[in-house]
Amino acid sequence: MKWSELDENWCPVARTLTLVGDRWTLLILRDCFLGCSKFEEFAANTGATRHIISSRLKRLVDAGILERKAYSQRPKRHEYLLTEKGKEFAPALITLRDWGKKHLPVRRSATASAAKE
Amino acid sequence: MKWSELDENWCPVARTLTLVGDRWTLLILRDCFLGCSKFEEFAANTGATRHIISSRLKRLVDAGILERKAYSQRPKRHEYLLTEKGKEFAPALITLRDWGKKHLPVRRSATASAAKE
DNA sequence: ATAAACAGGTTCCATTTTGGAACTTTACCA
DNA sequence: TGGTAAAGTTCCAAAATGGAACCTGTTTAT
Numbered sequence: 001m002k003w004s005e006l007d008e009n010w011c012p013v014a015r016t017l018t019l020v021g022d023r024w025t026l027l028i029l030r031d032c033f034l035g036c037s038k039f040e041e042f043a044a045n046t047g048a049t050r051h052i053i054s055s056r057l058k059r060l061v062d063a064g065i066l067e068r069k070a071y072s073q074r075p076k077r078h079e080y081l082l083t084e085k086g087k088e089f090a091p092a093l094i095t096l097r098d099w100g101k102k103h104l105p106v107r108r109s110a111t112a113s114a115a116k117e
Numbered sequence: 118m119k120w121s122e123l124d125e126n127w128c129p130v131a132r133t134l135t136l137v138g139d140r141w142t143l144l145i146l147r148d149c150f151l152g153c154s155k156f157e158e159f160a161a162n163t164g165a166t167r168h169i170i171s172s173r174l175k176r177l178v179d180a181g182i183l184e185r186k187a188y189s190q191r192p193k194r195h196e197y198l199l200t201e202k203g204k205e206f207a208p209a210l211i212t213l214r215d216w217g218k219k220h221l222p223v224r225r226s227a228t229a230s231a232a233k234e
Numbered sequence: 235a236t237a238a239a240c241a242g243g244t245t246c247c248a249t250t251t252t253g254g255a256a257c258t259t260t261a262c263c264a
Numbered sequence: 265t266g267g268t269a270a271a272g273t274t275c276c277a278a279a280a281t282g283g284a285a286c287c288t289g290t291t292t293a294t
Contacts, residue, residue, distance in 0.1 A: 001164030001282080012217030013147045013210055019221070023138045030130045039271050047118030049253055054272060075261040077270060085220050092212040093130060099209055100129030103202050104136070118253080156242050166282055171243060192290045194241060237294080244287070252279065263268075 019063045020089070024048040025056045030093055032066065032086065037079040065089065136180045137206070141165040142173045147210055149183065149203065154196040182206065 009015055020026055027046040036042060042053050057080055060066040065086040071079045126132055137143055144163040153159060159170045174197055177183040182203040188196045 008223060010223065011144075011147065012214045012221065014144060014217075015221040015223070016213045016217035017140055017143055021140045021143060023134055026134055026138060027131060030128065040269090043271095049255090050272070051254085051274090052252075055251095072270095075270075076259095088220070089216055092209065092216055095209040095212050096133045097129045099206055100131075100133035103205070104129065104132040106125060106127065106132070157240090160242095166284090167243070168245090168283090169281070172280095189241095192241070193288095235294100237292100239292075240290085242288090244285105246283100246285085248282090250279100250281065253277090254275105256273105256275085258273070259271090261269090264266090 019059065019065065020092075022056075024052050025060065026093070026096070028053070028056055028060065029065070029086070029089060032080070032082050033090060033093060037081055039078075039080075042080075060086070136176065136182065137209075139173075141169050142177065143210070143213070145170070145173055145177065146182070146203070146206060149197070149199050150207060150210060154198055156195075156197075159197075177203070 009018075020029065024046055027048070028042050031042055031045045034045075036045060039050075039053060039057070042048075042057070043050050046053070048056075057066065057068075061068050061080070064083055066080045067083050068078050068080055071077055126135075137146065141163055144165070145159050148159055148162045151162075153162060156167075156170060156174070159165075159174070160167050163170070165173075174183065174185075178185050178197070180202075181200055183197045184200050185195050185197055188194055
């Protein structure tokens, strides 16, 4: 089954995932909640390639989760801001964060990790 | 940046996504919460290929989110059950579901959708 | 006894999607 | 005149995916 065919799925989880069900999209949204709004910020903070950032921002804007707004006219510059719909996604990120904090603790720095297991 | 390099990330969201940050893994977990436990059930319900199901179940078992248990000896058969760690992931799926229900309503059957917008 | 059926996978290959780096455009700065 | 910056786009090789076929051990139907 193609991923795109999920968007009319009976399951609301499946439909949600057509939009945000990939590695980088959720990291971009995380950045949004942390205050990022510029293309370069997303590229730097997520670690995804510019190619990916570009495609994901497009999808998020098309879905009405982010809004693309000019913040400078003369050197045409845009930023990406969370819409209401986007802001309401916060609980999902919070639950992912909390689960990660509890179940996936960071191991101490590589140099200090004598035994890898 | 490679996806695998995220697993030691400072951000708990990023670490969580190394495990479940892909299309099909979250659908498999959804199925688990709906009572599925067999390979064939996941394949049928998610729509993912057997190849994908196989690799995702492996990852979930390795991560301690699912447990692989024999439910029959003579024809060796296994099922996949949520561990405590896995069960605690429920809130994440619930928030994704709720967001989807609110913001991504299903359009009525294709034949009835006169105007697409 | 033979054949088909079933669960749970694995293998193969063509198509897509990525990762990574370079390049483009428009404008400001020195 | 040259350099920097933001926001993308383009290109290509490598990796992941979709789809279908195949494999293995056991049971059931003929």
